[in-house]
Amino acid sequence: xxxxxxxxxxxxxxxxxxxxxxxxxxxxxxxxxKARMGRIGIGAGREEAExxxxxxxxxxxxxxxxxxxxxxxGRISTRYQPAAxxxxxxxxxxxxxxxxxxxxxxxxxxxSLFEFQSLWVELSGMDVAxxxxxxxxxxxxxxxxxxxxxxxxxxxxxxxSLPWEEKSVLANYASGPGxxxxxxxxxxRTGGLDLDFVRSAVAQKDVFGLLADxxxxxxxxxxxxxxxxxxxxxVPFVVSADPLALTVLEPPGSYGADVxxxxxxxxxxxxxxxxxxxGLFGCRKEHVRAAxxxxxxxxxxxxxxxxxxxxxxxxxxxIRRSRATSNICTNESLLALAFVVYxxxxxxxxxxxxxxxxAEKARKLATALADIPGLKAPRFDAPYLGEFTIELEKGSxxxxxxxxxEHHILGGHPLADPRPGAASAGERILVAATDxxxxxxxxxxxxxxxxxxxxxxxxx
Amino acid sequence: MSFRQARWDEPAVWDLAxxxxxDPPAPIPGMPARLCRxxxxxxxxxxxxxxxxxxxxxxxxxxxxxxSVYPLGSCTMKYNxxxxxxxxxxxxAAELHPYQPESTVQGALEILWKxxxxxxxxxxxxxxxxxxxxxxxxxxxxxxMVRAYFRDKGELDRRTEVxxxxxxxxxxxxxxxxxxxxxxxIPSKxxxxxxxxxxxxxxxxxxCFMLTNPNTxxxxxxxxxxxTAAVHDKGGLxxxxxxxxxxxxxxxxxxxxxxxxxxxxxxxxxxxxxxxGGPGAGxxxxxxxLAPYLxxxxxxxxxxxxxxxxxxxxxxxxxxxxxxxFGLDLRAYAFALAHGExxxxxxxxxxxxxxxxxxxxxxxxxxRPFRSLVKxxxxxxxxxxxxxxVRTLDLAKRLLDEGVHAPTIYFPSLVDEALMIELPETxxxxxxxxxxxxxxxxxxxxxxxxxxxxxxxxxxRIDEVRAxxxxxxxxxxxxxxxxxxxxxxxxxxxx
Numbered sequence: 001x002x003x004x005x006x007x008x009x010x011x012x013x014x015x016x017x018x019x020x021x022x023x024x025x026x027x028x029x030x031x032x033x034k035a036r037m038g039r040i041g042i043g044a045g046r047e048e049a050e051x052x053x054x055x056x057x058x059x060x061x062x063x064x065x066x067x068x069x070x071x072x073x074g075r076i077s078t079r080y081q082p083a084a085x086x087x088x089x090x091x092x093x094x095x096x097x098x099x100x101x102x103x104x105x106x107x108x109x110x111x112s113l114f115e116f117q118s119l120w121v122e123l124s125g126m127d128v129a130x131x132x133x134x135x136x137x138x139x140x141x142x143x144x145x146x147x148x149x150x151x152x153x154x155x156x157x158x159x160x161s162l163p164w165e166e167k168s169v170l171a172n173y174a175s176g177p178g179x180x181x182x183x184x185x186x187x188x189r190t191g192g193l194d195l196d197f198v199r200s201a202v203a204q205k206d207v208f209g210l211l212a213d214x215x216x217x218x219x220x221x222x223x224x225x226x227x228x229x230x231x232x233x234x235v236p237f238v239v240s241a242d243p244l245a246l247t248v249l250e251p252p253g254s255y256g257a258d259v260x261x262x263x264x265x266x267x268x269x270x271x272x273x274x275x276x277x278x279g280l281f282g283c284r285k286e287h288v289r290a291a292x293x294x295x296x297x298x299x300x301x302x303x304x305x306x307x308x309x310x311x312x313x314x315x316x317x318x319i320r321r322s323r324a325t326s327n328i329c330t331n332e333s334l335l336a337l338a339f340v341v342y343x344x345x346x347x348x349x350x351x352x353x354x355x356x357x358x359a360e361k362a363r364k365l366a367t368a369l370a371d372i373p374g375l376k377a378p379r380f381d382a383p384y385l386g387e388f389t390i391e392l393e394k395g396s397x398x399x400x401x402x403x404x405x406e407h408h409i410l411g412g413h414p415l416a417d418p419r420p421g422a423a424s425a426g427e428r429i430l431v432a433a434t435d436x437x438x439x440x441x442x443x444x445x446x447x448x449x450x451x452x453x454x455x456x457x458x459x460x
Numbered sequence: 461m462s463f464r465q466a467r468w469d470e471p472a473v474w475d476l477a478x479x480x481x482x483d484p485p486a487p488i489p490g491m492p493a494r495l496c497r498x499x500x501x502x503x504x505x506x507x508x509x510x511x512x513x514x515x516x517x518x519x520x521x522x523x524x525x526x527x528s529v530y531p532l533g534s535c536t537m538k539y540n541x542x543x544x545x546x547x548x549x550x551x552x553a554a555e556l557h558p559y560q561p562e563s564t565v566q567g568a569l570e571i572l573w574k575x576x577x578x579x580x581x582x583x584x585x586x587x588x589x590x591x592x593x594x595x596x597x598x599x600x601x602x603x604x605m606v607r608a609y610f611r612d613k614g615e616l617d618r619r620t621e622v623x624x625x626x627x628x629x630x631x632x633x634x635x636x637x638x639x640x641x642x643x644x645x646i647p648s649k650x651x652x653x654x655x656x657x658x659x660x661x662x663x664x665x666x667x668c669f670m671l672t673n674p675n676t677x678x679x680x681x682x683x684x685x686x687x688t689a690a691v692h693d694k695g696g697l698x699x700x701x702x703x704x705x706x707x708x709x710x711x712x713x714x715x716x717x718x719x720x721x722x723x724x725x726x727x728x729x730x731x732x733x734x735x736x737g738g739p740g741a742g743x744x745x746x747x748x749x750l751a752p753y754l755x756x757x758x759x760x761x762x763x764x765x766x767x768x769x770x771x772x773x774x775x776x777x778x779x780x781x782x783x784x785x786f787g788l789d790l791r792a793y794a795f796a797l798a799h800g801e802x803x804x805x806x807x808x809x810x811x812x813x814x815x816x817x818x819x820x821x822x823x824x825x826x827x828r829p830f831r832s833l834v835k836x837x838x839x840x841x842x843x844x845x846x847x848x849x850v851r852t853l854d855l856a857k858r859l860l861d862e863g864v865h866a867p868t869i870y871f872p873s874l875v876d877e878a879l880m881i882e883l884p885e886t887x888x889x890x891x892x893x894x895x896x897x898x899x900x901x902x903x904x905x906x907x908x909x910x911x912x913x914x915x916x917x918x919x920x921r922i923d924e925v926r927a928x929x930x931x932x933x934x935x936x937x938x939x940x941x942x943x944x945x946x947x948x949x950x951x952x953x954x955x
Contacts (some may be wrong), residue, residue: 019721055794102860
């Protein structure tokens with residue numbers, strides 16, 4: 001593709017002439033011969049139309065979620081995104097900008113990020129929020145490190161039901177400073193946290209923080225969350241929360257959370273095979289100087305007009321280097337913009353209504369799946385919003401989901417850690433009632449499940 | 461250039477339609493009452509047009525590459541091809557859930573696998589993972605791999621130190637700290653690593669040396685082979701910070717230079733848009749020593765099928781949910797396909813040509829430290845302006861009035877009053893000449909005008925000290941401040 005590099009007639013020759021050189025090779029005389037490479041070994045360049053044809057050909061080998069009855073969830077949502085959101089994201093003044101190092105030239109993005117921060121403060125019940133982190137999992141990792149900065153100890157407690165990917169990310173964030181991530185067992189009936197375990201762990205004085213998620217890794221809402229602060233005392237309490245759930249549930253700040261993180265992708269961003277995502281991060285004001293990432297603050301310009309700028313930057317890597325609160329530089333600003341535009345287009349009433357309708361669909365699904373021999377659905381007896389866990393008493397989760405897929409159903413995802421040798425807690429599947437599923441699709445899910453399990457009523 | 465940015469007196473979104481009702485949403489059946497919200501989320505209800513107008517107006521108060529030359533050094537702000545945007549929005553790309561069965565996402569896996577192969581060749585490293593969300597994230601993951609490697613060798617107790625030059629990007633020492641290492645800076649000599657100082661510092665305590673080449677002074681570290689040998693001789697590893705890869709595409713590569721592990725920024729070299737701060741996409745490349753430690757899953761090809769492989773016992777595990785920033789990877793793949801072999805090399809040639817041309821011209825306006833041949837970027841020093849009471853900051857603000865973004869300023873710190881300028885391959889000679897003329901006009905302007913800049917933007921010079929001293933970080937802060945003071949605060953967003 002020639003036209004992306006300007007090639008007005010003689011342009012490069014004129015640049016070389018101005019430098020008094022005749023060949024581009026003279027620009028690289030400082031690269032030692034022994035360090036030079038030969039050919040890269042990739043094909044010749046292509047015209048734009050050829051690139052599109054090639055990539056479309058490959059993409060055709062995908063079967064996107066809209067081709068299915070989709071019951072996939074687990075922090076990443078397939079929900080419909082109003083076209084208005086992408087219209088704003090497509091403003092190239094936003095998407096082709098860099099981090100707003102020159103605030104006077106970047107008021108648009110800075111103000112949008114200030115509105116985003118404000119929205120996460122409202123949803124989470126925290127005092128401050130940052131301008132985003134990579135995703136919900138890494139936001140949890142940063143929360144862990146913040147806890148250690150504000151409290152002594154070596155152990156960080158997380159629910160055993162936390163998705164395995166998030167546990168692995170947390171273990172990586174903990175490994176540098178030599179900290180330990182420890183799992184809190186769950187009640188086998190409700191899937192809720194074993195609060196006695198938390199009590200005795202905290203009594204040993206070595207716990208520097210605890211993270212609990214809402215909904216939890218099984219899709220349920222654990223009433224035990226409300227008891228945690230009293231047990232933890234001054235041990236920092238992190239809640240990892242789904243932003244849509246927070247439109248109907250109490251903000252974690254109201255029950256003692258010190259940090260609230262979350263995955264924000266469902267607000268205005270397509271799943272895109274899992275990236276980019278949006279890490280949400282908020283905390284109490286007294287901890288803001290220990291917090292990671294960019295933060296936008298309100299101030300004034302020289303004439304006293306409202307203006308916005310990145311602030312409290314002495315926490316950050318470009319100033320504080322090895323003593324920074326985090327190494328993060330690039331974050332997910334454009335997705336933060338999507339988040340606030342989505343929430344504002346749908347509005348607080350619309351968001352709560354959406355969550356209520358997902359909860360209603362999930363109840364219908366639970367009803368349809370109840371009493372199928374060989375299946376425990378829901379596996380746990382606890383309140384839920386749009387998701388819950390089912391468990392197969394026979395057959396493998398992969399075979400079951402493969403069977404559903406043949407019937408045009410993406411039936412959820414297995415909860416087991418897929419790494420060889422990982423402990424397994426049975427053939428469990430997280431099932432989400434998404435906004436696109438219909439009553440008929442819910443009934444079909446049940447029928448195909450009966451068929452797979454050889455239960456009566458399974459003829460498809 | 462004559463230029464005025466839009467200056468909308470646009471209220472904050474919550475002032476467009478102050479929230480009325482705080483009635484709680486209807487309870488969710490089955491949800492215990494004490495878990496349910498007692499008050500609705502406080503946020504405005506607006507028509508779609510009102511939202512569109514609000515954010516469109518805000519967008520008009522923002523520079524992007526599409527509006528302005530954006531010469532931020534080390535940021536590689538090049539044109540983001542529109543075709544990549546269109547492709548990433550295809551339903552067959554955007555509407556894929558990462559937990560779909562492998563058989564239904566073969567196309568996505570194929571793109572990731574093929575991009576990994578291209579990037580392995582570009583970096584000269586044997587294996588590539590696309591899981592990291594950004595450059596710094598890749599640095600952190602790579603250092604965890606270094607840690608795991610030395611743990612396996614039984615040397616972790618001893619090898620606790622990461623060495624880096626004093627010109628290193630701030631993310632390098634921060635990543636090293638997060639990964640549990642201590643850091644030690646190696647002084648520069650004439651803008652490059654002082655080889656003698658490095659040799660004196662490297663020891664059996666050295667876990668790795670982190671280097672970007674060309675470095676942040678825009679200079680190619682010509683003693684690179686001696687540098688990598690010096691560290692390897694003591695059993696240490698070499699980390700390549702790929703932020704500045706643009707200048708050497710197809711000329712040399714980290715593997716060739718002797719590096720064991722590298723990160724690249726697709727949002728720099730491979731032109732994925734930076735989104736006003738993100739998303740990025742960090743590539744993690746590893747040579748044979750460290751490849752077994754890359755994050756899982758790895759994408760493997762068996763026959764004609766692509767699979768996610770979790771069976772890597774030495775892997776550090778996950779560093780992010782799902783498989784990386786696929787939307788960005790797809791854009792980068794389109795960019796790589798379009799350029800091909802000759803095009804990628806042309807990127808390096810043209811970006812270095814642009815940089816040297818602008819450096820030669822601007823070297824007559826302000827002093828340039830170090831040797832004259834530079835790579836993707838170059839440094840100027842604003843020290844001569846000090847005699848007139850003008851600082852580099854003033855010059856940067858004055859440049860904004862010309863309709864161009866300012867360079868990176870006050871970095872690297874070894875140059876006083878530094879301006880770090882990068883003009884990637886997509887800038888034409890005409891753009892370069894306009895930028896050079898803009899700098900000349902700015903330098904020649906009166907101190908009073910420089911101090912008063914910017915005057916053509918949505919706001920004038922911003923009081924950043926006040927923002928940090930008295931932090932107002934959300935609408936909630938604005939409300940509590942308004943409740944405290946009777947008179948409207950100057951930061952109130954009411955028009």
